[in-house]
Amino acid sequence: MALRIFNVLGREKQDFVPLVKGQASMYVCGPTVYDYSHIGHAKNYIAFDVIARYLRSTGLDVLYVQNITDVGHLLDSGEDRILRKAAQAQAKPMQIVETYTRAYFEAMDKLGVQRPDISPRASGHIPEMFKMIETLLEKENAYVANGSVYFDVSTDPNYGKLSNRRLQEQEAGTREAVRGEKRNPEDFALWKRAEPEHILRWDSPWGEGFPGWHIECSAMSLKYLGPSFDIHGGGIDNIFPHNESEIAQSECANDAEFARYWILVGSLTVDGIKMSKSLGNFITIEDALKQFPAPVIRYFMQSVHYSNPVDYSDEAMHGTARGWERLANAVRLARQMRQNAATGDDGGTFVERLNSLHADFSAAMDDDFNTPQAIAGLQEFTRDVNSFLNSGTTIGRNTLDSILDTYETTAGSVLGILPSAEADSGSVQRETSLIQMLIDLRMQARKSKNWAESDRIRDELAAIGVILEDRADGTVWKMG
RNA sequence: GGCGACGUGGCCAAGUGGUAAGGCAAGGCUCUGCAAAAGCCUGAUCACCAGUUCGAAUCUGGUCGUCGCCUCCA
Incomplete structure (x- = not known):
């Protein structure tokens, strides 16, 4: 087409x-x-x-x-x-x-x-x-x-x-x-x-x-x-x-x-009227990003055909954010399942669904860049992905890779609305908090003289490169 | 006054001739230690009127209403 x-x-x-x-x-x-x-x-x-x-x-x-x-x-x-x-x-x-x-x-x-x-x-x-x-x-x-x-x-x-x-x-x-x-x-x-x-x-x-x-x-x-x-x-x-x-x-x-x-x-209005400084409804991109992540803003802008006007409001944005979450959650779930999945083609019949999504997506975009229709296709697809991932059947890594690749080549590289893998894999700040949480758990175990649990935490952290050192005034850690 | 969009379920929004996609919200249900997530089920005859047609949300004419532009604006 x-x-x-x-x-x-x-x-x-x-x-x-x-x-x-x-x-x-x-x-x-x-x-x-x-x-x-x-x-x-x-x-x-x-x-x-x-x-x-x-x-x-x-x-x-x-x-x-x-x-x-x-x-x-x-x-x-x-x-x-x-x-x-x-x-x-x-x-x-x-x-x-x-x-x-x-x-x-x-x-x-x-x-x-x-x-x-x-x-x-x-x-x-x-x-x-x-x-x-x-x-x-x-x-x-x-x-x-x-x-x-x-x-x-x-x-x-x-x-x-x-x-x-x-x-x-x-x-x-x-x-x-x-x-x-x-x-x-x-x-x-x-x-x-x-x-x-x-x-x-x-x-x-x-x-x-x-x-x-x-x-x-x-x-x-x-x-x-x-x-x-x-x-x-x-x-x-x-x-x-x-x-x-x-x-x-x-x-x-x-x-x-x-x-x-x-x-x-088409132009954008805010709460039904044109944006202007004198009306006090002037919203900068920086302001919007303080409230909503970039993919949500992109999803919102694409939920209406480009040639039509869009009305920006908190209510509309929150509704959009929920809709985006559903899609993003499925992608996150697939990413996490892939971490532990065994190599193989188990669940490979789902590939047919991937093909139909690709066809629907292309048809929508070929028709004057109809992003609302493309997103509708992705939402239906996501329903099927969620059912599949939660069905309890064994899914091989190849199949999960195919699902993630399908998301990447449509919602990712074209629409730009996927949650970033980096944000999901963690940040320095989050990692620090997580390690501190484990140290606190271990401290409780030590207080109750549960040495087996205490040592298990220290050994497993060491296995992933986090070295703990106990001092009189508490526990410090460093990357090994 | 001129030009141009638009009016689809509570909200947002696809659909331009063959009996209305999708999302949010709401209610019911499944799953579930709790919470969350996820899944299933439930709803509209398309602003109004008159035409064209076997058949119209979809074409034509009209009415009402909303918005943008005609000055800088994406």
Whole structure:
């Protein structure tokens, strides 16, 4: 069965046929690094993480590019939002950018989001932007006004094809000062003249300034993926004007189809309303991780189809956590049984069930990355695994390996929702506590002169490399 | 005003023409020294109305309602 993707460009489910056989090129709009990442970012980037992971699992050679926006965004006041943050912190703009770029990657790492192959920064691609802007000027798709360069949307008859917006139906821009130098109210900036107080600025053929928001994605996707590539991803809230403008710039400048498949992810709300700082329902990824382990957050984000909105709430998260536990418990049980299982194929007939799970999983993911359906299949599978593991029949190590491998290649390497084996095998802190507990048990045995039990504990600990030494003031231990 | 989603059992959520997956919660039961885990059983005709069709949650039209976007946003 072939992979099908709902292409927002055209609004229909289509067979995925990559530009180059065996490869898939993907560009996803990345974050603006002016603050800590929130759970809305988590939903978005987990979705594309799973998409990239699944594409790879089918054997495709994926090249995944995701930008870091560290210049250019304007506030209503005309002030760059990164600069505003810098003023608050009395720090250099690039210091702010660096801080939140690192924080972004750290948060994503904790969520098990595999890093993109390339994470280009907008600030590092100013020359590439110049080149594209100059091309657009030469082709008269853009014009210079007072040191700024604007894209003339009236020169692109296809403008609006992604979001289905007709220019004349939109409300005119409200900023009089900005509108004054534009030919059409809908024209957007490719390059903005920097006012004196604007610290983050570059020399350009049109005077000192900084790039418009949309041009970076066009310039960087061209550089790393070429004029045409397979998949463009992002949040649905950026369909207009950002994605629409990207298409206009790139297709006018390159005379080539831009992205062939558009995958846009539904937004996340908190307790039914949009997340915003003023409402006090702004939840960072770090905050969420304090309450729930990363696999639970990933499971939650994938329990709804990526294109649909998700509502985050404590109630929903606790329900999700319980559902995840059931799956995780089965995996843990299988891991522990494997530790003591005899080698052999006992219970091998269960392999048929493994095959049917693989088939169900692939069918669900091939259908526009239907993770809710894939998870439903895993839950049914888990019921059968639990029955099997608890049935009392002898199960050989090979069979347990097969079960664990099945989980690993579906819930593990694709969805990224398995409990980590490390967490289950223990940590230094836990090991220390366990050893202390045994020492305390042994102390009780010694007090009651139960020397046989006391020596048994010491000998068995020694056998696994923990040496006990009795002192007048108590017992200490060390690794042998 | 324009664009776009959506409305499925108490909650979350798949399903886009052939008589409703899955999870959570709830109740009953099995297992069980206790606890936990696990398993079994129990529930919806799909916002409403009118059409198309042999047949619709699924297509068409309309009504009501929710949300997002049109200004920075993943």
